[in-house]
Amino acid sequence: MSLYCSSLGTKLPRWGGGYDDAFTLNHVVKQQGSCSTLNLSRKHIGFVSKFDQICSSPVMEDDNKELGLFCDSEEYSKELEFGVKAVQMACSLCQRVQNTLISNTGTNHQVKSKDDNSPVTVADWSVQAIVSWMLSECLGNENISIVAEEDVQTLSKANASELLEAVVETVNECLGEAPRFGVQKPKSALGTSEILEIISRCNSTGGPTGKFWVLDPVDGTLGFVRGDQYAVALALIEDGEVKLGVLGCPNYPMRKEWLSYQHRYHRIISKLTPPTSETWDKGCVLYAKKGSGKAWMQPLVRPTKMFVWPSHAKQVSVSSIDNPALATFCEPVEKANSSHSFTAGLAQSVGLRKQPLRVYSMVKYAAIARGDAEVFMKFAKAGYKEKIWDHAAGVIIIQEAGGMVTDAGGLPLDFSKGLYLEGLDRGIVACSGATLHAKIIHAVDASWGSSSL
Numbered sequence: 177m178s179l180y181c182s183s184l185g186t187k188l189p190r191w192g193g194g195y196d197d198a199f200t201l202n203h204v205v206k207q208q209g210s211c212s213t214l215n216l217s218r219k220h221i222g223f224v225s226k227f228d229q230i231c232s233s234p235v236m237e238d239d240n241k242e243l244g245l246f247c248d249s250e251e252y253s254k255e256l257e258f259g260v261k262a263v264q265m266a267c268s269l270c271q272r273v274q275n276t277l278i279s280n281t282g283t284n285h286q287v288k289s290k291d292d293n294s295p296v297t298v299a300d301w302s303v304q305a306i307v308s309w310m311l312s313e314c315l316g317n318e319n320i321s322i323v324a325e326e327d328v329q330t331l332s333k334a335n336a337s338e339l340l341e342a343v344v345e346t347v348n349e350c351l352g353e354a355p356r357f358g359v360q361k362p363k364s365a366l367g368t369s370e371i372l373e374i375i376s377r378c379n380s381t382g383g384p385t386g387k388f389w390v391l392d393p394v395d396g397t398l399g400f401v402r403g404d405q406y407a408v409a410l411a412l413i414e415d416g417e418v419k420l421g422v423l424g425c426p427n428y429p430m431r432k433e434w435l436s437y438q439h440r441y442h443r444i445i446s447k448l449t450p451p452t453s454e455t456w457d458k459g460c461v462l463y464a465k466k467g468s469g470k471a472w473m474q475p476l477v478r479p480t481k482m483f484v485w486p487s488h489a490k491q492v493s494v495s496s497i498d499n500p501a502l503a504t505f506c507e508p509v510e511k512a513n514s515s516h517s518f519t520a521g522l523a524q525s526v527g528l529r530k531q532p533l534r535v536y537s538m539v540k541y542a543a544i545a546r547g548d549a550e551v552f553m554k555f556a557k558a559g560y561k562e563k564i565w566d567h568a569a570g571v572i573i574i575q576e577a578g579g580m581v582t583d584a585g586g587l588p589l590d591f592s593k594g595l596y597l598e599g600l601d602r603g604i605v606a607c608s609g610a611t612l613h614a615k616i617i618h619a620v621d622a623s624w625g626s627s628s629l
């Protein structure tokens with residue numbers, strides 16, 4: 177493997193490991209055409225200048241070994257690449273399904289109700305099939321273990337043949353597009369039993385050891401069926417720690433103010449910018465790798481365009497606002513999912529003055545990571561156990577973008593205990609910075625006793 181370097185980057189303002197004299201080495205380009213950015217501390221600066229001098233000429237493999245850095249920076253790089261490709265493909269699938277749902281060309285069989293009355297749609301199962309297929313196909317069948325939200329019980333029922341047919345058609349239509357994302361499509365269309373097997377293969381139960389993926393195929397399904405915000409969330413966990421997060425937000429608006437338009441949003445946007453417009457109006461995929469100190473955002477791949485990894489990514493970081501009066505806090509839309517009255521009390525005691533931004537799905541995590549909001553709080557009813565797929569991708573992306581995510585006791589969320597965030601203290605608090613976070617944690621303690629939660 178040869179590496180080429182074209183420029184020495186800027187001094188980093190912040191360095192996760194505590195170094196204050198670190199640099200970014202930009203544009204290290206592998207022969208295969210994939211790029212990465214490395215963070216180098218003072219002790220590596222000799223190599224940086226060496227790279228700078230040999231600009232555009234190959235670095236010998238021995239140099240790479242000596243640096244010992246490329247191994248680090250390349251850890252999980254294949255997983256990240258195919259995780260992002262899978263989420264990009266899934267977003268494109270979801271957009272098609274949501275368009276048919278809200279234009280009423282979709283029929284009732286595309287949405288079902290689960291035992292807990294929450295909705296599940298053709299898109300939830302189809303995305304789970306696509307991501308499961310992609311990861312197995314591109315990263316090797318034997319290594320893949322996936323924890324995911326959906327199972328095939330409803331789909332396999334005798335009276336669900338129309339639903340199953342719709343899933344098979346949606347999955348194959350999406351796979352037909354695989355070459356646009358740099359992935360070979362299957363030689364022939366996948367059959368019904370194959371698709372059921374691919375979906376049900378995502379039956380890992382997580383835990384403290386080993387490597388597994390965590391997938392929420394459509395997070396905020398309620399928002400999805402209402403033509404509003406939703407997300408596709410994929411994370412990689414190893415030995416109980418989230419290592420990668422990828423969050424697709426197909427309806428994330430170009431202007432943050434439009435986040436609060438809720439279901440009216442879709443109609444407004446389609447009037448302002450018709451889908452044929454050359455200017456892309458909405459949608460992004462965010463991703464981050466543990467310990468990199470960076471989170472990235474890509475636009476969604478436009479229909480008919482080719483996806484080239486990792487081009488067009490832009491770094492995102494959290495807001496610098498730490499004055500509660502200027503901060504925006506977000507929370508779930510549904511009162512059943514988080515107590516609006518408890519967070520209203522907290523907001524008042526902390527001095528958050530703006531109206532809460534109620535948004536479906538992990539788009540709330542995306543809003544914090546992009547710097548469009550400063551606080552996210554969720555306080556579910558007593559007895560509700562938060563699932564790992566509802567948080568893993570969002571947590572790592574906020575952390576790498578410079579923010580903080582803990583439970584209401586100030587402890588990190590524990591992804592090592594299986595399907596649930598066992599031991600979660602009261603609720604989840606995500607903030608752009610430590611000042612706001614400390615104020616909220618303090619306020620929770622002060623008002624918890626008098627709450628009805």
Ligand SMILES: Nc1ncnc2c1ncn2[C@@H]1O[C@H](COP(=O)(O)OS(=O)(=O)O)[C@@H](OP(=O)(O)O)[C@H]1O
Nearest residue numbers: 394395396397508509510512513535536537556560
């Ligand atoms: N009772 C209860 N309390 C708390 N949380 C619950 C509850 N029931 C479900 N869920 C999970 O909430 C996920 C959706 O969260 P949101 O933040 O999008 O909520 S909201 O729709 O905006 O109200 C939702 O994710 P999806 O099922 O992927 O949409 C659920 O996993």
Ligand SMILES: [Mg+2]
Nearest residue numbers: 392395396566
């Ligand atoms: Mg969810």
Ligand SMILES: [Mg+2]
Nearest residue numbers: 325392394395
């Ligand atoms: Mg879901």
Ligand SMILES: [Mg+2]
Nearest residue numbers: 294295325397
């Ligand atoms: Mg669900």
